Amino acid sequence: MTGAVLFDMDGVLLDSREAVLATLAGIATAALGRRVAITDLPRAAATTPRTEVLAGLGVRNPDALCATWWDPALATAATALFPGVLDGLAAIKDAGIATGLVTLQKRGRLPWLLPPGVLALLDVTVCREDAAPKPAPDGVRLALARLGVGPAEAVFLGDTPGDVRAALAAGVTPVGAGWGYAGAQALRDAGAAVVLHDPGWIGPGLLGHRVTAPAR
Structure with missing residues (x-):
C-alpha cells in the first residue's frame, strides 16, 4: 500500500531544459561580451553544475555572477x-x-x-x-x-x-x-x-x- x-x-x-540552457547562454554572453548561443554550450550543459559550465566557457567568478543574474534570467525564460x-x-x-x-x-x-x-x-x-x-x-x-x-x-x-x-x-x-x-x-x-x-x-x-x- x-x-x-x-x-x-x-x-x-x-x-525547463531550454530555459536552463537559455539562462546559461545569456549569463555567458553578458559576462564574456560576445554572443554565446545555446548551441555553443557543452552537450551535457543541462545536467552539469552551472558554475562548471560557465567556467568552462571562460566566465570568471561564475558563483558570484549566478548569485546576481541566475534568478532574473531564469524568470524570463520559457518554462x-x-x-x-x-x-x-x-x-x-x-x-x-x-x-x-x-x-x-x-x-x-x-x-x-x-x-x-x-x-x-x-x-x-x-x-x-x-x-x-x-x-x-x-x-x-x-x-x-x-x-x-x-x-x-x-x-x-x-x-x-x-x-x-x-x-x-x-x-x-x-x-x-x-x-x-x-x-x-x-x-x-x-x-x-x-x-x-x-x-x-x-x-x-x-x-x-x-x-x-x-x-x-
Missing part, C-alpha cells in the same frame, strides 16, 4: 508543465494519496516556476534550503516525515540517477520519468523499479504501480 507520491520538479513536472501533469496530480489526489515535491530549486522560485494549480495539489514541498541535495536521501525522508508516511508506503518519481539513488537510500520505491533529463536507460541502470515514458501517465502509471491510499 502506498500513501504518498513524491516528485522531482525539473524534467518531471516542469519542462511549461509537461502535458498531462496537472491531470495526473489531480488523479493522485482524488485517490486519497498524499503528494510532495523534493527539488533542488530554491523555495522562492516555486511561485514563478510552477502554476498555482500545481502548487495547490502538493501537500509538502522540500527545497534546496531544507535538506542536503539529492542523491542524499535527506529531502525524501523530510518530505515523508512531514506527511507522516513511511518509506514502504511511498514512491518517488524522478528523472535522474541521483533521484533514483535518493529514493533507494530512503527506502522508497523509485519510479523513473523517461521524458526527463537523463533518459530511460540511465534510470533503469540506476535501479528504477519501473520507468514511465510519457508524462500523461503520471496519474494512471503511478496509481497502477501499487499506489493506493493506505487502509484506515
